Amino acid sequence: MAYELYYWPGIQGRGEFIRLALEDAGADYVDVCREKGTAPMMAFLDGKATTMPPFAAPFLKDGKRVIGQTANILLHLGDKIGLAPKAEPARLWTHQIQLTVTDFVVEAHDTHHPLGVDFYYEDQKPESKRRSEAFLKSRLPKFLGWFEHILELNPKGDKFLVGARATYADLSLFQILEGMRYAFPKGSAKVLKKMPRVAALHDRVADRPRLAKYLASDRRLPFNEHGIFRCYPELDG
Numbered sequence: 001m002a003y004e005l006y007y008w009p010g011i012q013g014r015g016e017f018i019r020l021a022l023e024d025a026g027a028d029y030v031d032v033c034r035e036k037g038t039a040p041m042m043a044f045l046d047g048k049a050t051t052m053p054p055f056a057a058p059f060l061k062d063g064k065r066v067i068g069q070t071a072n073i074l075l076h077l078g079d080k081i082g083l084a085p086k087a088e089p090a091r092l093w094t095h096q097i098q099l100t101v102t103d104f105v106v107e108a109h110d111t112h113h114p115l116g117v118d119f120y121y122e123d124q125k126p127e128s129k130r131r132s133e134a135f136l137k138s139r140l141p142k143f144l145g146w147f148e149h150i151l152e153l154n155p156k157g158d159k160f161l162v163g164a165r166a167t168y169a170d171l172s173l174f175q176i177l178e179g180m181r182y183a184f185p186k187g188s189a190k191v192l193k194k195m196p197r198v199a200a201l202h203d204r205v206a207d208r209p210r211l212a213k214y215l216a217s218d219r220r221l222p223f224n225e226h227g228i229f230r231c232y233p234e235l236d237g
């Protein structure tokens, strides 16, 4: 039975971390809201279609199971689609990396919504500028520096984050870089100059045959100013 992915149509958002894994694995899946609109998704979020409603999208339906939280979905999927290590310690480490991606995504989002999602970006521009400066100066180097460091420390070599094979965490790191290069082309270029392993991993992931095909297809939506990674040139530097 095909997996069903539920996510807002029109943006890559957090749904993209799941899509990349499904696409890379060549898994059979339906991107439900892109095909049928958001009504089926709302039925789950409202608790009409399940007694275990997710708090927010994305969520995945796998048979009768409805699984929310991006990192949790990837934990569930990773093993089934061949994008997670087999040994338990390495699986937990992969999940730990993914939870750090989750933290990063929140901070990236908060560069344009530091006061919260109840206000438009236009109503929080000075705060966004301040937050973005701090993000580019300290948080982005700290996060990407950590990824660089764990690549360097990987006993199996620096090609992948965990072990000697690609996991869903590598695909997510690729997506973070894609987002940063879109949102902060100048700021991220400065930081990435000092992160050769992270930059090389991005290119390695982009070259994976199924992903390369997906990235060139119209299933891969372009970034826009409704998603997590937004390009506001006044915030870059």
Ligand SMILES: N[C@@H](CCC(=O)N[C@@H](CS)C(=O)NCC(=O)O)C(=O)O
Residues within 6 Å of the ligand: 013, 014, 015, 056, 057, 058, 068, 069, 070, 071, 102
């Ligand atoms: N921690 C969750 C966050 C999910 C989330 O914030 N989803 C957004 C879209 S990307 C949403 O629909 N938020 C609605 C809300 O928070 O009310 C995850 O990583 O999946």
